[in-house]
Amino acid sequence: MRLAKHLGLPVANVETIVVHDRNLPVVERYDRVLHADGRVDRIHQEHVCHALRVGPDHKYQALGGPSLMKVAQVLEAAVGPEALEALLRAVVLNVLIGNADAHAKNSSLLHLPDGSMQLAPLYDLVSTLSYPELDPELAMYIDDVRRITRVSRDRVINEASSWGVPRARAVEDLLARAPAAADAAEAETKGLPETVRTTFDLQLASL
Numbered sequence: 001m002r003l004a005k006h007l008g009l010p011v012a013n014v015e016t017i018v019v020h021d022r023n024l025p026v027v028e029r030y031d032r033v034l035h036a037d038g039r040v041d042r043i044h045q046e047h048v049c050h051a052l053r054v055g056p057d058h059k060y061q062a063l064g065g066p067s068l069m070k071v072a073q074v075l076e077a078a079v080g081p082e083a084l085e086a087l088l089r090a091v092v093l094n095v096l097i098g099n100a101d102a103h104a105k106n107s108s109l110l111h112l113p114d115g116s117m118q119l120a121p122l123y124d125l126v127s128t129l130s131y132p133e134l135d136p137e138l139a140m141y142i143d144d145v146r147r148i149t150r151v152s153r154d155r156v157i158n159e160a161s162s163w164g165v166p167r168a169r170a171v172e173d174l175l176a177r178a179p180a181a182a183d184a185a186e187a188e189t190k191g192l193p194e195t196v197r198t199t200f201d202l203q204l205a206s207l
Helices: 003-008 066-079 082-097 153-162 169-187 194-206
Strands: 014-019 022-028 033-034 040-042 044-047 108-111 116-120 136-141 144-145
Touching: 003 033, 003 082, 003 169, 022 116, 066 082, 066 108, 066 136, 082 153, 082 169, 136 153, 153 169
Parallel strands: none
Antiparallel strands: 014 022, 033 040, 044 108, 108 116, 136 144
């Protein structure tokens, strides 16, 4: 999540604290508004599985859940064409960090008081490839590639093209800035497991 922040992507604020000698992440809520008088307003959040009436047992594409195309269609209809580039950047980021668990519940809409909707910031970013026991199969396939270790730059671009996004500079831009952003995020994260950075470096080289 710190990497996403250094790349300029909308992401929830996160800190780490130590509890009983364990590092734990603390994520700031972005779906609440705290007023000066102490009142708290709740901003309704709807993830894409909700929007598509898909139950949590079917959040993975392999189990009949939403594809990236379906997510793109929901986001474009609710927010507008600019949501597609945001989705593309999120896809690139998830491939970079080795997050095979980026399913449709991790893309959400915020229902604002004026009736409009906007994309929620990124809020569940994890390097699943850093855990060898976890399956590297993608929660949502990228240009029909099913294993995150086999996703190439061209496959990402092909996937985005299927949503109607032409060959965008977003992919090249993120990849160019990713090493420096990773260095900055790593410097801020005490005790970062070596496997997390190794996974990032291997994924970047594959793209």
